[in-house]
Amino acid sequence: MAERLTLQVRTWNIAHGRDVPPPGDSHQHVRRKHLREMAHMITEEHPDIVMLQEVPVWAGDLLREATGMGITVAPAYGAHIPFVHLPLPLAVGASLGRALPDVVRTQVEGQANALLYGSELLLVSARRVQINERRRLRGEPRVVQLVRLRHRKLGREFVVGNVHADHGENRQQLERAGYLTAQFARGAPAVLGGDLNATLHSPALQALKARGWKEDSSDVAIDHLLVRDFEIDWAATRWLPDRRDYSANGDRPLRLSDHDPVDAVISA
Numbered sequence: 001m002a003e004r005l006t007l008q009v010r011t012w013n014i015a016h017g018r019d020v021p022p023p024g025d026s027h028q029h030v031r032r033k034h035l036r037e038m039a040h041m042i043t044e045e046h047p048d049i050v051m052l053q054e055v056p057v058w059a060g061d062l063l064r065e066a067t068g069m070g071i072t073v074a075p076a077y078g079a080h081i082p083f084v085h086l087p088l089p090l091a092v093g094a095s096l097g098r099a100l101p102d103v104v105r106t107q108v109e110g111q112a113n114a115l116l117y118g119s120e121l122l123l124v125s126a127r128r129v130q131i132n133e134r135r136r137l138r139g140e141p142r143v144v145q146l147v148r149l150r151h152r153k154l155g156r157e158f159v160v161g162n163v164h165a166d167h168g169e170n171r172q173q174l175e176r177a178g179y180l181t182a183q184f185a186r187g188a189p190a191v192l193g194g195d196l197n198a199t200l201h202s203p204a205l206q207a208l209k210a211r212g213w214k215e216d217s218s219d220v221a222i223d224h225l226l227v228r229d230f231e232i233d234w235a236a237t238r239w240l241p242d243r244r245d246y247s248a249n250g251d252r253p254l255r256l257s258d259h260d261p262v263d264a265v266i267s268a
Contacts, residue, residue: 009049013194019257046118071115120153161190168197
């Protein structure tokens, strides 16, 4: 009997590396990037795959070095001046993002999805596809990051679709992301997840499930992990918010990001 492929999968919107304190005065707020502290959380319990959203486009090398995982990055757009869409050098966007993290985020320093993978996995191919309409003066490009991976020992391949969708009515975006991921898989098992900006009972999630995607979870909000042709060994479960608290030197904690990571264990 062939050995099963078992994967621990995680998704997290890292909010450009910022801390986002909850209401009240129990947490402090520090105006700087916390990507290295986030890297420690990203690798807790040694997940096989981590899907990230709201990643600064310049942060790939930092995350690779800090996590020790392989990484592939899919920019939604690069550094630019908002509205007029005048490109900026990546180093300028990065400098502004580090200096003014609460002000300079998606528009100036650029934004990407990123997928990290463990040492037992080999990157086979990757691409990105925009899933919303192109609009010149408003809105952001939204992409699905499509990644094909192979388990080195088992020789099994599978596909991941990493999504960051718009708020509000986004059924068309998510259906397109699901379709593209299934087509990219070409019959291989597939994972579709990320910051879908859709609740469990939204029309968008129900449409994905009607097309063969499953999640079997009641413990998620708008960040999801759905699968096709995988068994769900541990249903998608979000972290308790205080698990993403970080303390330094005994000060009041920082709460990293405004999203809880979501974990699942799947097999095929």
